[in-house]
Amino acid sequence: MEALVSLGIGLLTACGLYLVLRPSTFSVVLGLTLLSYAVNTLIFFGGRLNATAPPLMLPGSSGHADPLPQALVLTAIVIGFGMTAYLVALALRAKGESGTDHVDAAEDR
Amino acid sequence: MSHLPILPVVIPLGAAALLLVLHGIGSAGKRIVSLVSVLALAAVAVALLWSASEGPIQVYRLGDWPAPYGIVIVLDRLAALMVALTAALALPVVLAATSGADTRGRHFHALLQLQIAGLSGAFLTGDLFNLFVFFEILLLASYGLLLHGGGLARARAGLAYVILNLVGSALFLIALGLLYGTLGTLNMADVATVLPLVAAQDQALVKTAAALLVAVFLLKAALLPLGFWLPHVYTAACLPVAVLFVIMTKVGVYALLRVSLTGFAAAPFTADLLQPWLPWLAIGTIAVGAVGALAADRLAMVVANVVLMSSGTLLLGVATSSIEATTAALYYLVHTTIVTAALFLLVDALARQRGALADSLGKGPRLASLMALGTAYLLLAVAASGAPPLSGLIGKLMVMQSLAGTGTGPAAWGALLVSGLVVALVLARAASAFFWEPGTADNAAPPASRASTGTRGLWLALILMLAVTPVLTLAAGPIAGYARATARELAAREAYVTAVLGMRATIERERRP
Numbered sequence: 001m002e003a004l005v006s007l008g009i010g011l012l013t014a015c016g017l018y019l020v021l022r023p024s025t026f027s028v029v030l031g032l033t034l035l036s037y038a039v040n041t042l043i044f045f046g047g048r049l050n051a052t053a054p055p056l057m058l059p060g061s062s063g064h065a066d067p068l069p070q071a072l073v074l075t076a077i078v079i080g081f082g083m084t085a086y087l088v089a090l091a092l093r094a095k096g097e098s099g100t101d102h103v104d105a106a107e108d109r
Numbered sequence: 110m111s112h113l114p115i116l117p118v119v120i121p122l123g124a125a126a127l128l129l130v131l132h133g134i135g136s137a138g139k140r141i142v143s144l145v146s147v148l149a150l151a152a153v154a155v156a157l158l159w160s161a162s163e164g165p166i167q168v169y170r171l172g173d174w175p176a177p178y179g180i181v182i183v184l185d186r187l188a189a190l191m192v193a194l195t196a197a198l199a200l201p202v203v204l205a206a207t208s209g210a211d212t213r214g215r216h217f218h219a220l221l222q223l224q225i226a227g228l229s230g231a232f233l234t235g236d237l238f239n240l241f242v243f244f245e246i247l248l249l250a251s252y253g254l255l256l257h258g259g260g261l262a263r264a265r266a267g268l269a270y271v272i273l274n275l276v277g278s279a280l281f282l283i284a285l286g287l288l289y290g291t292l293g294t295l296n297m298a299d300v301a302t303v304l305p306l307v308a309a310q311d312q313a314l315v316k317t318a319a320a321l322l323v324a325v326f327l328l329k330a331a332l333l334p335l336g337f338w339l340p341h342v343y344t345a346a347c348l349p350v351a352v353l354f355v356i357m358t359k360v361g362v363y364a365l366l367r368v369s370l371t372g373f374a375a376a377p378f379t380a381d382l383l384q385p386w387l388p389w390l391a392i393g394t395i396a397v398g399a400v401g402a403l404a405a406d407r408l409a410m411v412v413a414n415v416v417l418m419s420s421g422t423l424l425l426g427v428a429t430s431s432i433e434a435t436t437a438a439l440y441y442l443v444h445t446t447i448v449t450a451a452l453f454l455l456v457d458a459l460a461r462q463r464g465a466l467a468d469s470l471g472k473g474p475r476l477a478s479l480m481a482l483g484t485a486y487l488l489l490a491v492a493a494s495g496a497p498p499l500s501g502l503i504g505k506l507m508v509m510q511s512l513a514g515t516g517t518g519p520a521a522w523g524a525l526l527v528s529g530l531v532v533a534l535v536l537a538r539a540a541s542a543f544f545w546e547p548g549t550a551d552n553a554a555p556p557a558s559r560a561s562t563g564t565r566g567l568w569l570a571l572i573l574m575l576a577v578t579p580v581l582t583l584a585a586g587p588i589a590g591y592a593r594a595t596a597r598e599l600a601a602r603e604a605y606v607t608a609v610l611g612m613r614a615t616i617e618r619e620r621r622p
Contacts, residue, residue, distance in 0.1 A: 020276060025268065032275050039282040046290035069289065072238060076282055079245050083278070086252060087271055093256075094264040103268060 001049055005041075012038035024101045025091035029084065036080040043073045113160065114169040114184040116153045117192045117229035121146055121199075125222035132215070140207050143218040147199040150225065154189075154196035161189035162591060166598070166608035168235070176235070176609050177296035183235035183609060186595040187439075191232035191363055194443065198356055198450050199225050201573050205349040205454055207566035213258040213347070220257070224250035224353060231360055235609055237288065237295040237322075240364065241281050244329075248274050251357060254350045255342060266345035273328070273338055281325045287318035297371050298609035301602055304376035312378045319379050322368060329361030331420050333393040339420075340401055343413035348457035351409070355416060355450045359442060362423045366438070370430060370599045387428035388517035394421030395524045399531040408459065408468040408543075411535055412452045415493055418528050419445035425521050426508055435596035437507035440589050444500040444581050448492045451574035455485055458567055459543060470539050472546045483544045485575055490540065492578055494533035495525075500581035505529065507589070 012034050019031025047066035054061045095101055124146035128139055160167065161184055169182040202221065211217040227247025234240050252274075256267045289295055291311045292303045307315050324335075331339040339358065343351050373379040398418035405411045419441070426438025460467040462476045476482055488499070495501035505525055512518045581588065598604065 020272070028272055032272070032279070035276070035279045039279050039286070042283055043286035043289070046286045048290075069286075072285070072289070075238070075242065079242070079278075082249070083245070083271075083275055086249070087275065090252075090256070090264065090268055090271055094261075094268050097261045097264050103272070104265070 005045055005049065009038050009041050009045075012041070023103055025094065025103055026101060028103060029087055029091060032087065033084060036076075036084070040073050040076055040080070043076060044069050046072075111167070112169070113153065113156060114167055114182045114233060115171075117150060117157070117196075117233065118182075118226050120149050120153065121222040121226040121229065125219045125226065128219040128222060129216070136212055139218045140203070140211065143203050143222060146222055147196065147203050147225070150229075151196040151200055154193040157184060157189045158193045160184070161186045162594065166605060168609050175611070177294050177299035180239050181235040181296070181609055182233045183298075183605070184233060185605065186591065186598050187363070187367065188232050190439065190443070190591070190595060191359070192229050194359070194446050195225060195228045195232070195356055197447065197577070198353055201450065201454060201570035202349050202353045204566045204570035204573070205352065205457065208457075208564045210258075210347050210349045216253070217257055220250045220253040221353070223247075224254060228356060228360065232363060235297050237297060237300070237368075238285055241278070241285060244281070244360070245278065247357070247360070248278075251354065254353070255346045257350060258347045263345045266341045270338055270342045277325050277328045280321050284318045284321035284325065287314060287321070291315050291318070296609065297367070298606040300372045301375040301606055302610065304372065304379060307376065307378075316379055316382070319373055319382055323365065323382060326361045326365040326368070327390075327424075330358050330365065330424060331361070331394070331417055332387075332424060333390045333397060333421075336394060336397070336417060336420070339417050340410055340413040343416065344407065344409045348409070348453055348460075351413075352450045352453045355446055355453065358416060358420045359423075359446060362420065362427060362438075362442065365424075366427050366435070366599070369427070370435070371602060371605055374430065375602060383428050383430075385516065388425055388515075388521060391421045391424040391428060392517065392520050392524045394418070394424070395528045399528045402531055402535045405535070406470055408456045408470060408539055409453070411470075411539065412449060412456060415452070415532060416445075416449050418532070419449065422505070422508055422525065425512060425517075425525075429512060429515055431511060432593070432596045432600055433511035434508075435599060436589065436593045437504070437511045439592035439595055440507055440585075441504035443588060443592075444492070444504045447574065447577055447581060448489060448501065451571070451578060452489050452493060454567065454571045454574055455482070455489055458482060458564070458571055459486075461564060461567075463543075470542050472542055476543070479544060483540075485571060486536075486540060486544070488575060488578060490533070490536040492581075494536060495529040496533060498582065499578070500585060501529075503582065503585050503589075 016031045016035030016038055019027045019034060022028060022031070047069035050065060053063055053065040055065050057064055124142055128142055131138065131142070167184040168176070169184070170176065171180045171182065206217060206221070224247050227243050227250060230243035231240055231247060234243060252267065252271050255270060256263050285295060288300070291307065291314050292300060294300060294303055304315070328335040343354055346354060369383060373382055395418050398414045398421060401414035401417065402411050405414060423438050423442055426434045426441065456468050459476070459482055462478065463473045466473045492499040492501045495505040509522055509525055512521045
C-alpha cells in the first residue's frame with residue numbers, strides 16, 4: 001500500500017513539474033494545481049497509513065491516528081487554493097494586457 | 110507572560126483589518142492609520158530590542174499551550190534585530206508612499222500592513238509550519254504590492270515571481286511533510302532535540318527534507334541559480350514598494366541562519382549541509398550582481414543588483430558558521446538593508462525631477478534640487494560601494510576578516526573587493542550623467558504634474574534614512590557588539606532549547622513507527 005501511495009504522489013509531482021515548465025500560463029496553473037495535490041497528500045501521509053487506528057481519543061482507545069497532519073493539510077489546502085485563485089486572476093490580467101497566453105508575455109509568439 | 114513579543118504581528122494585522130473595514134475614509138485617513146501603525150511598530154521594536162538585549166530569551170505561548178504541542182513566538186536578539194529593521198524600513202516606506210504612490214490603487218496601505226505583519230511573524234515564530242504560514246502572508250501581500258499601479262511590465266514580472274514562489278511554497282511543504290513524518294515535530298527547538306536521535310535508516314530522508322528547506326530559503330535570498338528573478342521584480346515594483354522588498358531577501362538569509370544554527374547544527378549528519386557548495390554559489394551571486402550592475406541601463410536596476418550582491422555577501426557569512434562570521438553577516442545585514450533601501454528612495458526622488466527620462470542612465474535635464482540630491486547620492490554611494498569611511502567598509506572588512514583562513518577565503522576576498530570596485534565605478538558613471546552633464550535648457554523644466562505633486566513625504570523618508578546612514582558608522586561599536594552577542598546566543602543552542610521547551614524530561618512523545 002505504501003509503495004502504491006508513494007508512486008501515486010511521485011506521478012502527480014512529475015506531471016505537475018512537467019506542466020509548470022510549459023510556456024503557456026494555462027498549463028502552468030494546471031501544473032501548480034497537480035503539484036499542490038501531490039504536496040497535500042504527502043503531508044497527509046506524514047501521519048502514516050493506518051486503516052484501523054481510531055481517529056478520536058475515546059476512553060480506553062489506544063494507538064489513535066495522528067491528528068496534526070490533518071490540521072497542517074487543511075492550512076496548506078486553504079493557502080494553496082487562495083494562491084491558485086490569485087495566479088489565475090494574474091494570468092488573465094497578463095493575457096488581457098499583452099494578448100498572449102505566453103509566460104514571457106512581452107515577447108510575441 | 111508579557112504580551113510584548115506578539116505585538117509586532119498584531120499591530121499591523123489590526124491596522125490592515127481596520128484599513129479594509131474603513132475603506133471609505135479616503136486616502137488621507139488611510140495614510141494616518143498606516144502611519145500610526147508603523148510608528149507604534151517602531152516603538153514596540155525599540156522596546157523589544159531593549160528587552161532582548163537585557164534579559165534572557167522570551168517565549169510567548171499562543172493559547173498558553175506548552176511547546177512543542179502549542180505554537181510559540183520566540184523573542185531572542187536575532188528576532189528583535191530583524192523586527193527592528195522591518196520597523197526601520199516600514200516608516201520611510203509609508204512616508205514615501207504618501208507622495209503619490211499609494212493613490213494608484215485602492216488597498217495599498219492594507220497590503221503594506223499585511224506584508225509588515227508577515228515579515229514580523231516570520232522573524233518571531235519558533236515553529237517551522239508557522240514560518241511557512243507567515244511566509245505565505247508576506248508573499249501574498251507582496252504579490253499585490255508588486256502589481257500595484259498595473260501595467261504590462263509589472264504583470265509580466267509578477268507572473269514569473271508568483272509562479273516561482275508557488276513552486277517554492279510547494280517545496281517548503283514537501284520539506285515540512287517529510288520532517289514531520291520522520292521527526293514528529295516542527296517546533297524548531299524540538300527539532301534540535303530530536304535530530305541527534307534520528308535512526309540511521311531515516312537520516313537520508315531527514316537530510317533530503319533539510320536540503321529542500323535550504324533550497325526554499327535560498328530562493329527567497331536570491332542565491333545564484335535561483336536569483337534571476339530579483340532584478341526584474343525589484344525594478345518592476347513601484348519604488349516605495351521596492352524599499353520594503355529590500356528586506357524580503359533578508360527573510361531568506363534570516364531563516365537559513367536560524368534553521369541551520371538552531372536546528373541542523375544539532376546533529377552531525379545535517380551539520381555540514383551548507384558546505385562546501387554555499388560559499389562558491391555566494392561568490393557566483395556576487396559576480397552575477399556585478400555583471401548585472403555594469404549592464405544596467407537604469408539606476409533602479411543598479412540598486413537591485415547591489416541587493417543581489419549583498420545577498421551573496423551575507424550568505425558567505427552564513428555559510429561559515431563561526432561566531433565571527435555570523436557577527437560580520439549581521440552587521441553587514443543592518444548596513445546593507447538601510448543603505449540599499451535609502452538608495453531606492455533616492456532613485457525615486459531623482460526620477461521625479463528628470464521627467465520622462467526617469468532614472469535611465471544618461472544625460473538629462475538640470476535637476477531642481479541638485480545640491481541636496483547630489484550630497485545624498487555621494488553619501489549613499491560611498492556607503493554602498495564599501496569605500497572608506499562609511500559602514501560599507503566596516504561591514505566588508507568584518508566579513509573578509511571572518512573568512513580569512515577558510516578554503517574559499519581568497520576567492521571571497523577577490524569577489525568582495527572587485528564587486529566593491531564595480532559598484533563604485535557604476536555609481537560614479539551614473540553620477541556624472543545625473544549631476545555633471547546637464548542637458549540643454551529645452552528639457553530643463555520637468556513636467557509640472559510630476560514634480561509638483563507634493564513630494565514632502567518622500568523627502569522626509571529620504572532625510573530619515575540619510576540621518577540613519579552615518580549612525581551605522583558612528584555607532585559601529587555598539588551595533589557590532591549587539592551582533593556579536595546575537596551570534597553567541599545563536600551558537601549556544603541549549604539556552605534556546607531550554608527557554609522554549611523547559612525541562613526536557615517532561616515531554617511525552619508518541620512512537621513513530
